[in-house]
Amino acid sequence: MITRLLGLDRFQGYSIGSLQKDLVAGLIVGIVALPLGMAFAISSGVKPEYGIYTTIIAGILASLIGGSRFAITGPTGAFIPVLFGIASVYGYENLLIAGFMAGVMLLLMGLLRIGTIIKFFPKPVVIGFTTGIGVIIFSSQISDFLGLSGVKKHEFFHENIVEIFTHLVTVNVYSVITAALCLTIIILMTKFLPKIPGALVGLLVSTVVATIFYPDQVATIGSKFGGIPSTLPSLQIPQINMDKIVELMGPAFTIAMLGAIESLLCAVVADGMTGSKHNSNRELIGQGLANMITPLFGGIAATGAIARTATNIKNGGVSPLSGIIHGVVVLAVLLLLSPFASLIPMASMAPVLMVVAWNMSERKEFAHILMTKTYDSIVLLLTFVLTVFIDLTTAVEFGLVCAVILFIKQMNSVHSVLKVSPDTKFNKVVPERVAKGSACPQISMFTLEGPLFFATTQALEDSVSKELESGQKTILLRMSKVPYLDTSGEAVLVDVIKKIHKNGGKLLVSGIRQQPKSLLERTGSYEGIGASHFFEHTGQAINYALTRLDFNKCKGCKHFAFKECAELSNPPKRSKLEKPNEPEKQKELVLT
Incomplete structure (x- = not known):
């Protein structure tokens, strides 16, 4: 300890040759x-x-x-x-x-x-x-x-x-x-x-x-x-x-x-x-x-x-x-x-x-x-x-x-909140299917990209509020591309939770990284969302969300957001569909 404090560690391996070099320099x-x-x-x-x-x-x-x-x-x-x-x-x-x-x-x-x-x-x-x-x-x-x-x-x-x-x-x-x-x-x-x-x-x-x-x-x-x-x-x-x-x-x-x-x-x-x-x-x-x-x-x-x-x-x-x-x-x-x-x-x-x-x-x-x-x-x-x-x-x-101001402006433009929908053919979620009208009316999925801090929270607030106005019940946030969360971002998530719960819905989170997760745990928001509502992969979160569907609303639906939708939209008359959301059926869709 004393050697390090005095800086003597900088002389390790010192020799007569080193002294000659130091004298010349x-x-x-x-x-x-x-x-x-x-x-x-x-x-x-x-x-x-x-x-x-x-x-x-x-x-x-x-x-x-x-x-x-x-x-x-x-x-x-x-x-x-x-x-x-x-x-x-x-x-x-x-x-x-x-x-x-x-x-x-x-x-x-x-x-x-x-x-x-x-x-x-x-x-x-x-x-x-x-x-x-x-x-x-x-x-x-x-x-x-x-x-x-x-x-x-x-x-x-x-x-x-x-x-x-x-x-x-x-x-x-x-x-x-x-x-x-x-x-x-x-x-x-x-x-x-x-x-x-x-x-x-x-x-x-x-x-x-x-x-x-x-x-x-x-x-x-x-x-x-x-x-x-x-x-x-x-x-x-x-x-x-x-x-x-x-x-x-x-x-x-x-x-x-x-x-x-x-x-x-x-x-x-x-x-x-x-x-x-x-x-x-x-x-x-x-x-x-x-x-x-x-x-x-x-x-x-x-x-x-x-x-x-x-x-x-x-x-x-x-x-x-x-x-x-x-x-x-x-x-x-x-x-x-x-x-x-x-x-x-x-x-x-x-x-x-x-x-x-x-x-x-x-x-x-x-x-x-x-x-x-x-x-x-x-x-x-x-x-x-x-x-x-x-x-x-x-x-x-x-x-x-x-x-600092220009950095915040840049971060605001880099951060994005995209509404996405599964493309089961290619085993991924993409915003293009939302644009084509293939988004589920009962489950809204968003991909968040970039740090979620005081300068980038508005997009998330606006996107979720818009979905709730249309009567959405389950909101899934894909957060694997969010490296950082500050207290302002955490406050927005808390506000989002309150709005979703007020509408009788649920907030699900997939792929959350360590820093955002640690902050949510320290502030108590992790428990507020519910530990069971955090998933490692998007596919797991979708499996859970499918259990909360109102199957009566699925009848006649033509959005076909998930591969189960064809059967849910036109169920067999002989029996009620059982376990439409069985994990094995969504096993291919393991996305972070």
Whole structure:
């Protein structure tokens, strides 16, 4: 038990060879994570060192405690618009408090075991906000790429675009050259030398070129933010009171939900690449603790980073130790090389984030869902547009509501209640015989297809009510194709029972599945219908229904719904028909 709680089971079969692989993978991922951590922090509206602190602390803690053997945790592009908005409105101190509160929420999600639920977020919503975030990140780097001066950052996308166009006359040629050089190197390295971190090489080369050939001509991290400290900050306990908790509950919830979605998506991607299986709830616990502790040292929100996780796996990482090593590598760089980071041009950071935005945009998935021209396309576009032009929280809320409404509408169209009649020639029941007038006037049979829940009950109510108006006595519901029943569906069945009993009839059910049956048993409706009125096969239910026929009404009937009907319609004058419903006569009709 202790081994599992501490996550030591993820190190089963570990060897010296595994350690060598983790060392190499951790070193490479640490090198990749360093520039990304600074870039994400800058774009989130805070100092670059805060991104480094997050990479170190959250990266180590989440690897130690989390539920995925391969996931790498740190600041990510998905958080940029969220954190920038919170920092702009509430300030940096409150951003840290919101991050801490989000960590508590993530921890509670894991302890309450709802990790498996979050994994099943509608794909159009996830792709919609991911692509929207990609657009926001890409557009936010245009001003640094062009070296525009006097540009102010705004909360809304359209305001930032207007700001960029307004200041186009301030383009800095040296910034464009620096950014273009860095971008070219990243693209070429990715294509021809994919195992070498293109972002790091691009930053190094463009920084050296700018420092040697045109010093003081482009803005740098040092000129914009000052020098980067070469030590970790001391522990700072935030001042939290009830008013602050209420004020920051919304922002904290946004961070928590985004962090949960991103970290679990990251873990799923890692599973797909390695054939492993992560623990969703433990991953949320790990992310929660990491996000609770990181703000105490000045770090921003963190989550599972898909690109860095993929880099870890491709470079041989086999256990959480590679994630720990990646954090240690970044710490070593902070302690030894932080003064050199101040020389990095802002124009060099821009293409790094632009490439991240391009890679996270899910453009192929976006186009694929859009081309389906289904309800999913509507959810996708709604989430995307709201993410770009309003904010992520609104986008996800409306996207989910829209997805639920359209899902209910779809389920309502999928669910059907068909009146059927036996076709003894082919040993099945079909609606075509009803249309031809071969339905029994005394026994009505309905095939229910699809889940019977609050949005799909109307068809059943209307169908049964219509039959009862015509004086029907026995109603048979074929429920083998009803996988799910909720309390609204159960309430409708109760109402149907009352109406049938009021008419002096009986309700029969055949082929009921386990979930609907269990619900009816728990609510007492199973006994209300009568245990003897539930049958495994349709043929058995028909045999029972035939015993309840009013044979006087059968005389002269020309519907011939059952094979006994010919004899019942014209009984021999010499004697009364005996046992017309004998089980052997209906044995061929064993239908579910």
